[in-house]
Amino acid sequence: MANTSYQLDFEAPLRDLQERIYQLETDDQDSASARDELRAARKALLDKTRDVYSHLDEWQTVRVARHPDRPMFTDYVDLICDEFVELHGDKFFGDDRALRTGFAKIDEFKVMMVGHHKGKTLKERNECYFGCAHPEGYRKAMLKMKKAAKYGLPIICMIDTPGAYPGIGAEERGQAQVIAESMLEMSRLETPIICVVIGEGGSGGALGIGVGDRVAVLEFSYYSVISPEGCAGILWKSHDYAENAAKALKLTSRHLERLGAIDDVIEEPTGGAHRDHYQMAARLKMYLVKTLRELTELPPDELVAQRYEKFRKIGMYLEEAASV
Amino acid sequence: MATGELKENRDQPDNSDDPLLGDEPKKHRAKRGVPSGLWLRCDDCGETVFRKTVAENMSVCPVCGYHMYLSAADRIRYLLDEGTFEEWDGNLMPADPLEFFDKKAYAERVVSEQKRTGLRDAALTGTGMIRARRVAVGVTDSAFIMGSMGSVVGERLARLIERATEQDLPLVIVSGSGGGARMHEGILSLMQMAKVSAALARYDEAGGLFISVLTNPTMGGVAASFASLGDLVFAEPKALIGFAGPRTIKATIRLELPEGFQRSEFLLAHGYIDRIVKRADMKSEIARTIDYCGK
Numbered sequence: 001m002a003n004t005s006y007q008l009d010f011e012a013p014l015r016d017l018q019e020r021i022y023q024l025e026t027d028d029q030d031s032a033s034a035r036d037e038l039r040a041a042r043k044a045l046l047d048k049t050r051d052v053y054s055h056l057d058e059w060q061t062v063r064v065a066r067h068p069d070r071p072m073f074t075d076y077v078d079l080i081c082d083e084f085v086e087l088h089g090d091k092f093f094g095d096d097r098a099l100r101t102g103f104a105k106i107d108e109f110k111v112m113m114v115g116h117h118k119g120k121t122l123k124e125r126n127e128c129y130f131g132c133a134h135p136e137g138y139r140k141a142m143l144k145m146k147k148a149a150k151y152g153l154p155i156i157c158m159i160d161t162p163g164a165y166p167g168i169g170a171e172e173r174g175q176a177q178v179i180a181e182s183m184l185e186m187s188r189l190e191t192p193i194i195c196v197v198i199g200e201g202g203s204g205g206a207l208g209i210g211v212g213d214r215v216a217v218l219e220f221s222y223y224s225v226i227s228p229e230g231c232a233g234i235l236w237k238s239h240d241y242a243e244n245a246a247k248a249l250k251l252t253s254r255h256l257e258r259l260g261a262i263d264d265v266i267e268e269p270t271g272g273a274h275r276d277h278y279q280m281a282a283r284l285k286m287y288l289v290k291t292l293r294e295l296t297e298l299p300p301d302e303l304v305a306q307r308y309e310k311f312r313k314i315g316m317y318l319e320e321a322a323s324v
Numbered sequence: 325m326a327t328g329e330l331k332e333n334r335d336q337p338d339n340s341d342d343p344l345l346g347d348e349p350k351k352h353r354a355k356r357g358v359p360s361g362l363w364l365r366c367d368d369c370g371e372t373v374f375r376k377t378v379a380e381n382m383s384v385c386p387v388c389g390y391h392m393y394l395s396a397a398d399r400i401r402y403l404l405d406e407g408t409f410e411e412w413d414g415n416l417m418p419a420d421p422l423e424f425f426d427k428k429a430y431a432e433r434v435v436s437e438q439k440r441t442g443l444r445d446a447a448l449t450g451t452g453m454i455r456a457r458r459v460a461v462g463v464t465d466s467a468f469i470m471g472s473m474g475s476v477v478g479e480r481l482a483r484l485i486e487r488a489t490e491q492d493l494p495l496v497i498v499s500g501s502g503g504g505a506r507m508h509e510g511i512l513s514l515m516q517m518a519k520v521s522a523a524l525a526r527y528d529e530a531g532g533l534f535i536s537v538l539t540n541p542t543m544g545g546v547a548a549s550f551a552s553l554g555d556l557v558f559a560e561p562k563a564l565i566g567f568a569g570p571r572t573i574k575a576t577i578r579l580e581l582p583e584g585f586q587r588s589e590f591l592l593a594h595g596y597i598d599r600i601v602k603r604a605d606m607k608s609e610i611a612r613t614i615d616y617c618g619k
Contacts, residue, residue, distance in 0.1 A: 166568030166576050171586060172594050175567035176547035180521060184553055187522035188529070203505075203514065204548045204567070211518045225505045225514040225545070230572070235426035235507065249510045250422045259421060261511040311522050312482065314515040315475035316421040 079281035096137030112148035115158035164205030192295035470503025478516025504544020
């Protein structure tokens with residue numbers, strides 16, 4: 001029996017166990033021994049899932065981060081927010097579907113939600129360019145975030161993009177410039193900003209909405225300076241080396257935390273977020289509410305000063321004692 | 325340190341690793357029989373020109389006026405009044421936080437690039453005078469690992485901007501980077517974009533004047549951070565400037581790119597550059613701008 005939910009190659013042992021369970025479930029279960037066998041098989045699947053997912057390497061993590069069933073921006077909005085009022089348009093060129101913005105309510109907080117959306121159906125994916133935003137997307141995000149700061153709403157950014165769109169129109173409309181400006185503006189907005197990488201954190205397209213007081217990454221998301229394929233293409237001269245590149249780039253949540261590039265890692269349910277949207281959303285919501293409570297306590301100028309210091313410290317280099 | 329002490333015996337940058345230039349049709353591939361020491365072939369018009377004549381002409385092709393590669397030390401020499409450059413933070417050296425390894429270890433790559441270019445990393449920063457006006461100045465050299473920004477470049481620029489803010493100095497940053505954010509330092513390189521942009525936000529709030537000068541090439545994470553954030557943005561003629569590399573775009577959209585796409589003139593026409601300024605006029609133009617802005 002084909003099971004689409006275990007489609008990644010390293011999930012093969014899980015797929016086998018799942019098939020065994022299906023088999024047992026359809027079999028006659030009258031005897032106590034049959035029931036025991038089923039129970040044992042279910043436990044074996046759970047243990048094996050836990051085992052496989054606790055030893056994911058870098059490239060496997062990238063594959064999980066890109067899993068088609070992984071919850072997306074709109075899923076989290078549905079599961080976390082009591083209300084979402086989408087706000088469209090950059091008042092300049094258009095309305096980018098790859099980057100969505102709007103008012104939302106999360107528990108006692110009214111917030112501005114900003115997030116990349118990859119799209120679920122083929123039609124939607126095409127409209128969203130598979131989560132690759134154009135300059136109008138970043139302009140829209142910047143505009144709505146400024147309004148949020150003006151009206152004292154905290155901002156939540158959900159990052160999930162392979163990268164900003166590389167195209168003629170995107171270059172003509174200033175892709176580099178809007179990303180730069182968006183980072184600059186986010187660094188000084190006088191309102192709490194929480195950024196969470198929920199899937200792919202691809203390069204400048206991710207960082208364009210990634211300058212916040214807290215930057216968190218879901219356990220099996222990745223965040224990288226360049227896509228593994230892009231890096232392989234340049235340094236190994238072939239996309240076939242994406243796996244090597246992923247390893248070299250140290251793009252998994254634990255590495256990112258160790259390098260001091262992010263603040264928090266949010267654990268995913270056993271077997272990854274795609275296996276349990278509700279559980280994942282509940283954990284994310286808990287993190288957001290807790291962090292919002294902390295950040296809204298701080299006066300805006302202190303918030304901005306702390307945000308500056310946080311990014312200011314990132315980087316590793318050697319400093320020789322200055323020679324006079 | 326005076327600029328004169330910086331090594332200048334450098335050749336053209338090694339573009340073999342260049343994601344942007346490496347794939348461009350090499351129309352004028354060097355042919356055998358041309359002594360590489362004495363002669364030079366212009367990348368743009370293809371004329372063979374006397375290397376010494378080019379050097380005396382600020383590395384601008386004497387035939388077609390194409391602006392060729394110029395080292396960071398030479399840029400500082402041409403931009404600042406003689407002997408006024410004082411380097412800041414020259415003691416910063418790249419580390420290898422990821423223990424990055426592709427075909428070659430990053431640690432080894434750094435050492436060989438340092439030997440080849442005489443630089444410690446891709447940026448020089450400091451202070452000096454432009455026609456007797458004191459400025460804070462930063463230059464990235466596109467020869468050092470594609471002029472890419474890692475932790476050292478980010479830190480040196482952030483310190484430069486902070487000092488310019490404290491001392492109320494006009495800020496000039498000359499960008500030359502085909503590599504954008506440096507892959508070999510991973511996420512830390514990406515975050516330098518946010519760090520430098522945040523420093524520029526403070527400089528802006530303090531009323532500073534930031535003149536960003538774009539040279540060939542200025543791409544990726546460098547274009548998408550400080551290079552695009554100038555109060556005024558100048559570019560040398562025909563420089564390649566953009567976010568995504570032409571090869572990436574071509575692979576994505578599967579169409580031929582328009583003539584002159586992502587060149588300075590294209591960006592000027594689309595409204596992202598204030599002025600295209602020839603290398604020979606850059607110093608005067610910057611001095612004049614500083615005067616207009618009352619700095």
